[in-house]
């Protein structure tokens with residue numbers, strides 16, 4: 050029922066590089082998701098915060114589904130000069 054859910058469908062989600070992580074991370078509205086199977090994403094705090102937020106993308110990286118009810122505030126990142134993200138919380 051959240052108004053914030055559907056407005057992001059069909060838009061490109063930002064794929065970011067996080068220092069120390071081999072795979073790219075999906076960022077939507079400040080929350081980050083890691084890919085557990087092609088085009089299927091779980092919140093990066095799934096385990097640590099028992100968060101069930103998840104997302105799906107099409108092969109072009111556009112969001113096709115998102116459930117973005119998180120159990121925690123968005124993680125904080127610093128961005129380096131080379132465009133990599135460093136997690137600070």
Ligand SMILES: [Zn+2]
Nearest residue numbers: 092100102119
């Ligand atoms: Zn979450």
